[in-house]
Amino acid sequence: MEFYIQLVISGLVLGSIYALVALGLAIIFKSTSVVNFAQGELLMFGAYFCFAMVVQYKVPWFWAFLLTLVFSVLLALLVERLVLRPMIGEPVISIIMVTIGLSSVLRSIVTAVWGTQIQVYEPPLFPETTVNVMGIPISQVYLWSFGLSAVLLALFGVFFKFSKAGVAMRATAFSNQVALSMGIPVKNIFALAWCIASVVSAIGGILIGSINGINIQLGYFGLKVFPAVILGGLDSILGAALGGLIVGVLENLSDGVLKSAFGLQGIKEVAPFVFLVIILMIKPYGLFGKKEIERV
Amino acid sequence: MLTVNNIEVVYSDVILVLKGLSLSCAEGKITTLLGANGAGKSTTLKAISGLLKSEEGEVTEGTIEFMGQKINGKDPEKIVRMGIFQVMEGRRVFEDLDVVENLRCGAYTRSDRAGVKRDMDLVFDYFPRLKDRRHQLSGYLSGGEQQMLAIGRALMARPKLLLLDEPSLGLAPMLVKEIFRIIQKINEEEKTTILLVEQNASLALQVATFGYIMEMGKVVLDGPCEKLRENPDVREFYLGIGEGGTKRSFKNAKHYKRRKRWLS
Numbered sequence: 075m076e077f078y079i080q081l082v083i084s085g086l087v088l089g090s091i092y093a094l095v096a097l098g099l100a101i102i103f104k105s106t107s108v109v110n111f112a113q114g115e116l117l118m119f120g121a122y123f124c125f126a127m128v129v130q131y132k133v134p135w136f137w138a139f140l141l142t143l144v145f146s147v148l149l150a151l152l153v154e155r156l157v158l159r160p161m162i163g164e165p166v167i168s169i170i171m172v173t174i175g176l177s178s179v180l181r182s183i184v185t186a187v188w189g190t191q192i193q194v195y196e197p198p199l200f201p202e203t204t205v206n207v208m209g210i211p212i213s214q215v216y217l218w219s220f221g222l223s224a225v226l227l228a229l230f231g232v233f234f235k236f237s238k239a240g241v242a243m244r245a246t247a248f249s250n251q252v253a254l255s256m257g258i259p260v261k262n263i264f265a266l267a268w269c270i271a272s273v274v275s276a277i278g279g280i281l282i283g284s285i286n287g288i289n290i291q292l293g294y295f296g297l298k299v300f301p302a303v304i305l306g307g308l309d310s311i312l313g314a315a316l317g318g319l320i321v322g323v324l325e326n327l328s329d330g331v332l333k334s335a336f337g338l339q340g341i342k343e344v345a346p347f348v349f350l351v352i353i354l355m356i357k358p359y360g361l362f363g364k365k366e367i368e369r370v
Numbered sequence: 371m372l373t374v375n376n377i378e379v380v381y382s383d384v385i386l387v388l389k390g391l392s393l394s395c396a397e398g399k400i401t402t403l404l405g406a407n408g409a410g411k412s413t414t415l416k417a418i419s420g421l422l423k424s425e426e427g428e429v430t431e432g433t434i435e436f437m438g439q440k441i442n443g444k445d446p447e448k449i450v451r452m453g454i455f456q457v458m459e460g461r462r463v464f465e466d467l468d469v470v471e472n473l474r475c476g477a478y479t480r481s482d483r484a485g486v487k488r489d490m491d492l493v494f495d496y497f498p499r500l501k502d503r504r505h506q507l508s509g510y511l512s513g514g515e516q517q518m519l520a521i522g523r524a525l526m527a528r529p530k531l532l533l534l535d536e537p538s539l540g541l542a543p544m545l546v547k548e549i550f551r552i553i554q555k556i557n558e559e560e561k562t563t564i565l566l567v568e569q570n571a572s573l574a575l576q577v578a579t580f581g582y583i584m585e586m587g588k589v590v591l592d593g594p595c596e597k598l599r600e601n602p603d604v605r606e607f608y609l610g611i612g613e614g615g616t617k618r619s620f621k622n623a624k625h626y627k628r629r630k631r632w633l634s
């Protein structure tokens with residue numbers, strides 16, 4: 075039994091990080107209609123930048139974390155300005171190709187600067203000891219990661235519901251043109267969406283890097299977030315968060331169960347996509363996504 | 371207050387839609403712009419509000435001046451901040467947002483919180499129905515309520531000039547009357563200058579003081595509304611009333627129109 079509880083717990087932790095990154099993907103898609111295939115690379119870049127600060131330049135964690143956030147904002151602004159803004163109004167497929175191109179560029183920069191070796195944060199961000207929660211030993215990294223992701227998701231929820239910029243982002247997501255007619259600076263909103271996406275990805279990168287170590291494989295995390303987002307519906311931010319949690323738990327459970335029962339390896343990598351296919355067969359717009367409001 | 375001088379508008383670099391259109395709006399008055407489908411009425415409003423840009427349209431000739439300043443070529447955001455607000459054709463509320471959030475979007479360019487709060491109450495005074503549904507998603511409002519929301523949202527910006535594109539579109543006659551009554555009230559009480567585009571010519575000519583009639587991207591007739599109401603061509607083609615004061619069928623009007631074009 076404890077084995078399964080462990081699986082669910084680590085699934086929830088993984089899922090909360092999926093949720094965070096999924097939020098970024100959904101924000102970009104909602105406000106700019108761009109499916110960002112470079113999301114995982116943004117995550118990887120953030121994780122490596124933080125690694126450089128902490129390990130290579132010995133910056134204390136607090137400052138390293140802040141610097142990473144600042145860096146990811148600058149990176150997002152640069153990318154949005156130089157790569158995506160000129161593409162506004164181009165066909166969807168061209169924009170997708172551009173984000174795929176962007177992902178290879180970011181990946182090669184990382185490989186060139188930091189190599190392909192697996193790296194770890196030293197000193198670690200969170201204490202390595204475990205604590206007992208209701209008799210089950212849980213590593214503190216897990217608890218902190220889950221807590222931080224949950225707090226961030228809640229903060230974004232509040233931001234979208236109550237802040238002026240958040241409401242304007244949702245308005246822009248509904249219709250760029252109508253938002254323009256209100257005097258909402260739509261281009262700035264696009265840039266803001268990229269900044270938020272980049273920041274949540276970088277944080278996700280640091281968390282996942284703290285758990286699994288940092289290497290070039292982190293980029294694929296972006297792909298594994300797709301099932302979470304699509305499960306929740308590409309256009310629903312709350313859905314993306316829940317989708318993340320669900321995919322995280324399902325992935326871990328199926329991996330653990332199939333491994334212990336049949337000795338199957340590597341289920342983790344494909345499980346999210348299998349769920350994705352099943353879900354899409356049942357609900358084509360995802361669990362929470364909606365095509366359009368239909369009045370009855 | 372607003373002067374449109376001989377403008378030409380081209381979409382996608384090739385489609386010429388406005389061919390030397392001129393009009394002006396007097397401060398504090400309601401001006402109406404009438405015309406058949408495809409005449410270019412919405413295009414004219416978008417040229418003024420700067421929204422043309424988002425549809426690959428461009429003002430290639432002429433100027434648009436608002437309170438002495440040239441505004442063609444400016445970003446829509448700047449134009450809203452100068453005091454021009456367009457209510458687009460077909461209501462276009464933010465369906466995923468509730469009523470209050472929609473109204474907040476209208477006030478996006480303002481930073482005086484107290485004033486915004488007061489204007490929200492004002493909007494609810496004008497449209498009590500919206501107040502009852504303030505936390506409902508606007509996608510679920512009825513068409514009439516959505517139109518009220520679209521107009522209320524515009525009021526939240528405290529515009530000096532309000533551009534209304536077919537506020538009667540798709541609404542039942544009773545509701546159209548109500549909306550027009552409120553438009554008139556807004557004009558009187560808030561002193562908002564209004565440029566009203568309409569298909570419903572008879573109502574528009576009743577509430578407005580000056581009218582323009584356009585065809586194929588040009589103004590073909592203008593004058594004070596009481597004059598326009600008496601004009602035989604207007605009566606025939608826009609009010610649907612023939613010489614004897616009887617309503618003519620659409621078919622006949624079409625026939626006359628065609629013959630006239632062919633003759634000229």
Ligand SMILES: Nc1ncnc2c1ncn2[C@@H]1O[C@H](COP(=O)(O)OP(=O)(O)OP(=O)(O)O)[C@@H](O)[C@H]1O
Pocket residue numbers: 381382385387405406407408409410411412413414425426427459
């Ligand atoms: N984005 C666009 N690109 C190309 N052509 C356009 C565009 N928008 C409008 N047009 C064309 O411009 C002409 C005028 O359109 P406009 O929408 O201004 O007409 P309207 O007078 O508002 O008509 P309606 O009463 O039907 O609303 C039409 O022939 C239309 O096909």
Ligand SMILES: [Mg+2]
Pocket residue numbers: 411412413459535
């Ligand atoms: Mg129109």
